[in-house]
Structures are given as C-alpha cells and as structure tokens.
Amino acid sequence: MVSKPHGGRLTSRVATGKRREHLLEEVEELPKIYVNESLASDIANIAHGVYSPLEGFLVQEDYLHVLHDMRLSNDVPWTIPIVVDVDPSEISGVKAGDDVALVHNGKPIAVMRVEEIYGWDKKEYCQAVYKTIDPNHPGVSKTIRRRELLVGGPVDLLNELDEPFESHRLWPVETRVLFEARGWRTVAGFQTRNVPHLGHEYVQKAALTFVDGLFINPLVGWKRRGDFNDEVIVKAYQALIQSYYPKDSVAFSVLRMEMRYAGPREAIHHAIVRKNFGCTHFIVGRDHAGVGDYYGPYEAWDIFFEFPDLGVTPLFIREAFYCKKCSGMVNEKICPHSEEDRLRISGTKLRRMITDKQRPPDYMMRPEVVEVVLSFDKPFIE
Secondary structure, eight states, X not given: OOOOOGGGSOOOOBOOHHHHHHHHHHGGGSOEEEOOHHHHHHHHHHHTTTXXXXXXEOOHHHHHHHHHHSBOTTSOBOOSOOOEEEOGGGGTTXXXXXXXXXXXXXXXXXXXXXXXXXXXXXXXXXXXXXXXOOTTSHHHHHXXXXXXXXXXXXXXXXXXXXXXXXXXXXXXXXXXXXXXXXXXXXXXXXXXXXXXXXXXXXXXXXXXXXXXXXXXXXXXXXXXXTSBOHHHHHHHHHHHHHHHSOTTSEXXXXXXXXXXXXXXXXXXXXXXXXXXXXXXXEEEOTTTTOXXXXXXXXXXXXXXXXXXXXXXXXXXXXXXXXXXXXXXXXXXXXXXXXXXXXXXXXXXXXXXXXXXXXXXXXXXXXXXXXHHHHTOSOOBOO
C-alpha cells in the first residue's frame, strides 16, 4: 500500500466541466495578478495535489505557523510557506471574498478566491526559512526582490502550463496508479537537481535494496546559475535508467518546482511532496537542498527527528566514494581503508571537467551519461 497523502487526502483544484466554463466566462473581467514561472508552477502543484493538503496560497495564520512552528495552523507538518506576492497597486479595490485571475505569460491560468491580504517581513521570512539574511544566498536574494503584500486563498486551475517534458511528467494521481499496478508497497523517492554520477547511483540502489521501487523525481524550473539545465538532467537519467537499472524497478518523472536552497526545511518539504506522489520512503542527501556553507552537512538529517508524525520514512544513506582497495563504491560505514585509498566525487571538479569538455573518469560517472552531458554545448544554466 503506497503512502496516504499528506493531511489525509489528495487535493484536486483543477476546474472541470461547468465550473470551468463558468470561470472562463468571468475571468476576463476579474482583477489580475501576474505571476512568474515559479508561482505558476506552485499553482499547478497545488491544483494537482503535489502540495496536499494545501488548496491555495497560505492565509496569514497558516503563514505565521509555518514560519515559526513548521506546521500549518491545524498542526500538520509544513515547512515552506507557499505564498503569492503582489504590489498594492495590483489589487487596489480588491477585498476578501473577491475573485482574482492569476495570469502567466499573458494567459489566465487560474482563479483565486481572496480570503486575506496581508503584509510580511521579508527578513523575518529569510531568517526563518533560510537561516540567514545574507543577500548572497540565492533564496534570500530572490525573496528580497518579491512584492510587498501577500494574498491568501484557494485556487482553481483553468489552463495547464506548457511543459516541454510532458512525456516525462506524472502527477500524484498517476504515480499512485502506477505504483499500485507494479505491486509496489514501498517506494523510495529521490530528489535531484543534478545529472547522475556514481555516488547518486550508489545511494539510489542502496535504497532500492530495501524497497519495492524507486521514484526518481528531478526538479525542472528555476535553479541558480551553474546548475545543470533541465534537458541535460532528463536525458542523462534516461541513459542511466536504460542501461543500469532492472526493468520496472524505477519510475521517472520531472517535477516543475523551483529550488529554494532552504536546506533542512526544504528537505522536509521535498519529503512531503514525494509522500503525496505515493512514496513511503525518502532519500535524504548530505547537505540536502543546501548551498554554500549556510547549513551543516547533516543538518537536513537532524530535522527529521522533529517530525515523528511526518508519515514518510527518511533514508539516511552516507555519501559514497570509490575505494581503490575495495575496488568499488562504498561509504565510511563499510570501508575500513585510509583516505589515500578513497577517490571522492567532487561536484565542483565534475563541473569543471565538463566545462572543459573533458571526460570524467569511470569511477565518477557512467560512460553513457558522460556521452549525453558532453553532447550539449551549454549544459549549465548561465
């Protein structure tokens, strides 16, 4: 049996039938809030149950509870405030109870019933979510540029977003059917924003040893400069899964959701999201969702002990390296040899080699993956 959705039920806020027809008739006359790609993705993720139990953007009571207690006002664990920001001039005359159109790329994608309009302290948000107000942190930098007011209320999705990777995208209602059809009672979710190297493969296969299936769910969408671009990640994983995983042991789907680089809080958020997809377990990486040195290497592990009611089991699998004496990928718990025998996989070194069009050695990355990555002139976000 796959996991129960977070909060007990899978949310659906996709308008259909006469309800959609009615909203489409009135949407052109509604006040408009213009949203960027990241917020548009949040709207779609709310509507399709990725963010269950949320039915819309947070009202102030829930926002403050999440910020200070890492729980919704009903005590359900939730660590990242999902909010939409607006300029005061954008909602002049709008009040609680009104409907507004949420517009992306010139097209209304959803209607929102306004429950509350409220102010927010961006520094307070940054300190709570990112544990820093340093503008060099990518999440902080993005937050301080956001607009002055927040609007809370439920959304109804009218039009789906364009998805370049539609053939590789599954929503929670679909993954749950897939897992059941394959007879998977236990599923480990794996979050990534990188192309796979042998350290990732080691962690994934270590988890797969203990569960029925593996759900690889890379993020596509906004990431910081220097991260791998989306197409490289998708094609690299296709090559890896096809060549190195047993048939029907892996489900692969992209998830259009921005990286917030919120470290421990984001690790919990990622686990909740994969729980909604049906995962019973979630692989928590070293410095999960981290950036720079803002978080300790295993801080994202420790935070899970604060949530015994999370409803998804974290898998803490140690960082892997190649040991010359062991002749394979191992970790510190199972390898007795000294550091001079260990070849560690450095993400910085990998990026430098790829930038210089050099082939990473076989202990770092599968040759099929290397071929994919080196086939791109610009594999990184610029």
